[in-house]
Amino acid sequence: MRATQFHIGTQKEAPTDAEIASHKLMTRAGMIRKHAGGIYSYLPLGLRVVRKVEKIIREEMDAAGGMEVSMPVIQPAELWQETGRWDKFGPELMRIKDRHNRDFVVQPTSEEVVTDIARNEIHSWRQLPKNFYQIQTKFRDERRPRFGIMRGREFTMKDAYSFDRDEEGAKKSYEGMYAAYTRIFTRMGLAFRAVKADTGAIGGSLSHEFQVIADTGEDLLVYNPQSDYAANIELAEAVSLIETRGAASEPLAKTPTPGAARCEDVAALLKIDLTRTVKSLVLATEPEKEGQPAQIWLLLIRGDHELNEIKAGKVEGLNKGFRFATEAEIVEHFGTLPGYLGPIGTAKPVKLVVDRTVANMSDFVAGANEADFHHTGVNWGRDLPEPTVIADLRNVVVGDPSPDGKGTLAIQRGIEVGHVFFLGAGYSTSMKATFLDQTGKPAPLQMGCYGIGVTRVMGAAIEQNHDGRGIIWPRALAPFEVVICGVGWGKSELVRDAATKLYEELKAKGVDVILDDRDERPGVMFAEWELIGVPVRVTIGDRGLKDGLIEVQGRRDDGAEKVPAAEALDKALAKLESM
Amino acid sequence: MRATQFHIGTQKEAPTDAEIASHKLMTRAGMIRKHAGGIYSYLPLGLRVVRKVEKIIREEMDAAGGMEVSMPVIQPAELWQETGRWDKFGPELMRIKDRHNRDFVVQPTSEEVVTDIARNEIHSWRQLPKNFYQIQTKFRDERRPRFGIMRGREFTMKDAYSFDRDEEGAKKSYEGMYAAYTRIFTRMGLAFRAVKADTGAIGGSLSHEFQVIADTGEDLLVYNPQSDYAANIELAEAVSLIETRGAASEPLAKTPTPGAARCEDVAALLKIDLTRTVKSLVLATEPEKEGQPAQIWLLLIRGDHELNEIKAGKVEGLNKGFRFATEAEIVEHFGTLPGYLGPIGTAKPVKLVVDRTVANMSDFVAGANEADFHHTGVNWGRDLPEPTVIADLRNVVVGDPSPDGKGTLAIQRGIEVGHVFFLGAGYSTSMKATFLDQTGKPAPLQMGCYGIGVTRVMGAAIEQNHDGRGIIWPRALAPFEVVICGVGWGKSELVRDAATKLYEELKAKGVDVILDDRDERPGVMFAEWELIGVPVRVTIGDRGLKDGLIEVQGRRDDGAEKVPAAEALDKALAKLESM
Structure with missing residues (x-):
């Protein structure tokens, strides 16, 4: 991609309502634009990140046996009435009427529709297990949308639903999704933690949240550095801090x-x-x-x-x-x-x-x-x-003994980006989604549901990875992996030739590279690309080329490294590998 | 993909409300499922087709300089009030209220939002031209949804919007999109025709429809087999059938x-x-x-x-x-x-x-x-x-002289799958989307808009390509390109080995192949895959293998061709090339 053929819309000022880094930086970098409270467009630079998030999710979901489907955004109220969620869900559920005065909802999640599909599609134990997923627009009418896309109203979510013959199978499906999520967030290059969590409004009896570690996170994650114990503070078990009660020694x-x-x-x-x-x-x-x-x-x-x-x-x-x-x-x-x-x-x-x-x-x-x-x-x-x-009535505090008996607990902050739920037969029972088991008798489908906030991942990645100059994308999510800045583009054929050559070489290596051919001043270019957060920047200017040198700088580096022009390709690739 | 790990949900009966072939066949083939009038889910088999349609569109839009963005499904009424379409649009526009009683619409199209983006992002002639596109969920609250996904309420549309400095530039953008659309529908393997069309509710002064030729189409396309003249019957010019008026010869x-x-x-x-x-x-x-x-x-x-x-x-x-x-x-x-x-x-x-x-x-x-x-x-x-x-007050009829003076006109039926509009400065003027031109003066952006009904393409492709046994997908849109049917899968290791080997070979050649390892009876398998419309079927059974033979059949062929096992790969590839 050449910058002159792309839309780069950075801006100096963050929106006045922006409270957190990701909201400020995504707006300043020209990734999102607001149209109403909690409702955003994704500009080309932002959508490139969304598509990379989606691609990783899709590949890992497919590898884990998921089958992609697409369920409607506008869903008939009748299905939501069957499970009772039409009444139980708060005003976050956007309820609407069509021209014939029939009730619909704008999907916040799709348990009802997918169970409707399952009861029509799944008849026999032979068809099980099944895992249907979609990556689709969701809507929650938040009372007070804030934090940019982190708590927006319209957002993109990957939601998956598993169907099994029995609890044992459903647990296996749950574990499969847990493993897939671990691969997904690992591939994204994010520091994260899976923690046991409360099941809340979705219901069911077992659940884990996948949390991106970030100081600005709203959730408190309790974990044991000496073991694999980890839970959301809502659920983390607090043991008694006094093993045996002492004898009374004072009078009342x-x-x-x-x-x-x-x-x-x-x-x-x-x-x-x-x-x-x-x-x-x-x-x-x-x-x-x-x-x-x-x-x-x-x-x-x-x-x-x-x-x-x-x-x-x-x-x-x-x-x-x-x-x-x-x-x-x-x-x-x-x-x-x-x-x-x-x-x-x-x-x-x-x-x-x-x-x-x-x-x-x-x-x-x-x-x-x-x-x-x-x-x-x-x-x-x-x-x-x-x-x-x-x-157990209290929140865990740092230093509490771990409930698994191994050492003491630590706490860190996180941003929830994924959630896996073991649902059991709640939805399938209320919606009569049954199959014929091996004995020929109807039994309710055992379900699980699994969400990833696609657009939220973007925000969380930024909260975890940014500095005073802007975003620092992990390579896997970066809108571009490498930017080549041609300094004095309009004046120097030497620069144009060297930059275009390296650009073609990087493309041939499969690198997602953008060539900044806008003829901007170096300071403006550098500030823009640091704000946008491209992992590796290569600078090619007349002065350096005269000495046969090209500058390569990783986004986290303090300064650029000057390398002989012939080594610039390998150096850029090596830098990229390390990001 | 192996059939045992996929969801195949064919059914014998078409829905009672299905009037046309595509609706019947998509339902029977297990591609879509209805949840409410005009509201469908896409099952895995159907979504594979949608994704192939989207991929072709995305590649050609990118190649034509389009930049993908994502605009919200739920859009604030204020923007629609600025252009007056909040009032002008009929009840097809789904108007909704949020929890704070603010008005919103569910997007049927995105001229307003994209113009809102443009007026914030585009300031100078140096930034032009620009072309933003999205592939997103759209909603039109049709009074009487019918024909399955062909006239549904929720659907997927690719909508693109071009911005130029002047009419000349906008015409060039229009021509670029016209050319891209021609490539898109050609790559899809569809017989289509671009016809001049009326601009209708979208406004503007020039427009072409891209119509998939099909006898069941609702539109009448007028064309001249001797020239490139083609127009929708709404627009096709009817010349006088009498060159010079004869003298009066009868009394009143x-x-x-x-x-x-x-x-x-x-x-x-x-x-x-x-x-x-x-x-x-x-x-x-x-x-x-x-x-x-x-x-x-x-x-x-x-x-x-x-x-x-x-x-x-x-x-x-x-x-x-x-x-x-x-x-x-x-x-x-x-x-x-x-x-x-x-x-x-x-x-x-x-x-x-x-x-x-x-x-x-x-x-x-x-x-x-x-x-x-x-x-x-x-x-x-x-x-x-x-x-x-x-x-000119009348519809053209077959045999009318062509308005370009070359021969006579013919008429055929079509299904509109794409539409390109030259908009001019209507939207940009009402929304004050201006830029500074080369003289430093503000001028309104010259716009064009370009739509493709992504899900409609599926239906149109089926209307054009089906027979009594089911769908006949063009290769580029087929959910799978080749199916290998293993006859007697459970009993014969010979069959399993030969089928798996060919499956791996086809995959290695980049072919999208499904291996039917369900151990179904051949008649059931064949009927299902013919209904689903996979272009090439390879049948591997014990009886044939004993003679060293494998059967290969194109979906339009009357019978299978028996070829030596070693030639099956080449034969399948050759068949596929011809589809």
Whole structure:
């Protein structure tokens, strides 16, 4: 490609609404243009990256036995009503009406349509397993689209769906996709981590997220540097930090703690470690019968820990939905306001759920259910009954023992770019997608679903790989692998000849190369290509050529290397290999 | 690809709503599945064809200097309001609202968005010309979707847009796209014809349709076998069939024609040729001021001809929209009901528009504006004034002189698969998409737009190429180029070895081959692959192998050719070359 025949539309200013590097850099590099909140066009330079992402995904999906299909963007509501997601899905589901007033959705994902295909196409166990995938436009009507294409409304997603005869087969399909995803993100040249994750709204019982490591990521990834344990913080298991409970050594005392409403304040006031305090959190669940009062729950975690709401939502009784209690409910049940709540002497009975660590604490401090007072020297079994409901309620923190017993946990930030789900028979049962098994009896298809945010991968790659000058593309995703800058193009035939020769040589080697023949000033060219993030730049100018030299510079290098013109090809190829 | 690892979902029955061959065959071959009216999924076999169509288009668009972009499927209404198409477009434009109650459209085409891109990206004449294209999902909310994917609601379209400094440049871009389209459909192996066409709702002043020739096509293509003249019947110029008007030789007479309301009846009754009669058609245009009566128009065409409404719509005064007159309007202006209308003695004055041929007729027959009476021996200048408004009002018929003066015209049926438009500065003016020209002054971008119905090409290819047994794909579009049927797969190692060897050899030659290793009965296999339309079938069975023979059959052949096993590869390749 020659730059004069291509569209390069870099710009100096980042959009005013851009909060993160990828949004700023993609806009400045002329890769995307915004038309409305969360709705973008991909310009030629940006689309080249999208196509490279898609190609890697397609090749690995095909190699893993996936079959590409294409499902409609506009899908009939009837299918979504069959699974109940028409009602369950929030306003992110774009619901629309056609000219005959019939309901449709703009696909955010395609479980319903693919299950509709499966129930029509798959009749016998002999046809299984099957894996259908598509790379298609998706839409989620985000309330507040932001971060450019990272949380846009319209985006491209690869979604795959596996169908198996039994759970064992489905697990195998799941593992196959897990392996394919590992190959995909490895080939893309991205630092990533697969972590166990919560299944959320998609449902099912097993899931992993594929996270691109980046300091700007919204997700917290918990991992064990000494083993292969890794999980999203939503799911990462927090073990008890106290192996055996110590004996009670202090008397229970109601101690004045005026103005100390937070655990940190209490610890400072009493001159004790924060790890000796206990935090009280009050939740409410709606009653089964209307008109009855809400059930109030008291959750206890150690003062230095944070509540993990996903984990709380898995406690029996809280697993059908909960909310935080209102101030009125708290006053009614505890006789005081938040800040001084505790398990001893509540005004009305509440359901107690105790974190694993708290259950093993002794001589601890908790609110006394009276303003400006805390209980010190609290001990289970003596001052209050032994806890009956003990659960993992807290977020893991750095240094926690790994749940696999090998060493301690570390945490890093990541951007979710892929997600694999073991679905089981949920969708197939509600949509009556059955097949005849080996005994001739109908059985529901066992399913899995597997997504990759195609356009999101672009953003994540940039978040992971950029510097003050611009994007640093991994070779596999770069819009061009090499740029040849012809300095003084208009004036020097020598430059034109040398640059064109190297351009043809690189093309012959299968390198995706662009020849900058725009006759721009070197400073402008260099700044543009560094912003765009092409891995290797070759500079050919009259001055260098007089000494028989050509400059080669890797995007991460501090300066250019001058090499004899005859070696420029090999040097550029070697640099590229290392990117 | 091995058939056991692929999804083949042929079915015996065509859908009950299928009216045309492509709809029936694509469904029966397992290429598409319907989810709602005009909304389909593409199954693996169908998508392989789509991808081949896309690849050819992409390669030729790139070769012609096009740059691929991706514009959103969901587009903000504001842009469509700028050009006025938000109001002008009919209910085919799917208008939707997001969660914040903002208006959007599901793109049927992307002139607005691409012009929005152009006005932001193109600032100087130095950046021109540019050609942006995309291959993307489109949606038209057809009132009555039918013919499978041929007139579906959701479909894939390649839409390209060119931007130039001046009309001359834009014409050159237009010609470049015309040439690219010619290469595209030639590479696809389709019999097609480019015809001049009306510009319709897209606007602009020059346009050509690319039509795949097929007897089941909805469009009539007029062409001159002796020259390169070709036009859609909407546009094809009809010259006068009478070079010089003959002298009047009959007296004007009011002749009884009881019950003869159609020209055919009058001609039969009077025992004259139908070419001596004239047909009266009454149109109405709305008045400029409200409350005033509509203007009534009388159009005269020869009795054996048909009115062309597109042409009528180009007559001064009718070019802002017209309708057929109501019966009340006709009675008011002519004093009688349709069937006996004519230009002589109307009850009220009407505007007269005369077809070119009629203007040169003499001694003709027309209605007498009295029930059961016609005028015979009507002559211009004697019985009524010389016609002042003479226009081309009729459809061309087979045998008409060609407007280029070379021989006569023929007509065939076609399916529109591509359309190129010279747009000029309409969109760029309304959206203020200007650039600085060589004198430093702002000028509007000169545009062209160019569409190919990607999924429609599939249907058209089938309409053109099928027989009683199924589809006959041109090699370039076939889901697989060659199928190897292993007969008795499960039982014979000999068969498995020979088939696998040939399979690997064909793959090594770059042939897209599928190995049918399903252990099906030969009759079932053959019927399936003939339905699917794979160009070349190789059959390998125990019986043949014992004599060292393998069968090779082209999809259009009546029977298979038995060749020595060692020659099977060359024979299959030769067959393929000829498809």
